[in-house]
Amino acid sequence: MLRRFLGALGVLTTLVPDRIVDVFEGIAVENPEENTVHPWFNPLIRAEGVVITLAALRGGRLYAWLMNVTGIFGAVLLFIPRLYEHIAGSLVYEDPESVEWNEHLTDGVRVIGAVYVLLALLDRRRRNGR
Numbered sequence: 001m002l003r004r005f006l007g008a009l010g011v012l013t014t015l016v017p018d019r020i021v022d023v024f025e026g027i028a029v030e031n032p033e034e035n036t037v038h039p040w041f042n043p044l045i046r047a048e049g050v051v052i053t054l055a056a057l058r059g060g061r062l063y064a065w066l067m068n069v070t071g072i073f074g075a076v077l078l079f080i081p082r083l084y085e086h087i088a089g090s091l092v093y094e095d096p097e098s099v100e101w102n103e104h105l106t107d108g109v110r111v112i113g114a115v116y117v118l119l120a121l122l123d124r125r126r127r128n129g130r
């Protein structure tokens with residue numbers, strides 16, 4: 001079931017990366033209209049969507065690798081949520097210093113991190129047959 005969900009998310013990300021950015025900004029950023037997204041960011045998101053879709057469809061080592069990376073990334077989000085603002089700001093925006101993050105972003109990032117870690121652990125447990 002998780003693979004299907006990730007596959008659908010990957011397809012969605014591949015097809016409408018600009019909408020994914022809009023949703024992200026609507027949740028995470030107070031002043032999205034004042035910030036300019038790097039021109040190469042949408043193709044980067046699209047490429048991520050393709051990788052996620054392929055991993056979900058194929059399964060095996062690629063999917064296991066994706067879930068391991070998801071767990072590691074989730075641990076970073078859970079334990080060092082402010083680092084996300086620095087990484088995302090520089091990765092997404094041309095002028096990351098002008099981004100005004102939503103005041104509840106840190107809590108949301110921690111929750112997402114915890115979910116990522118949980119999903120990775122559940123997947124590892126499934127792969128190990130427990």
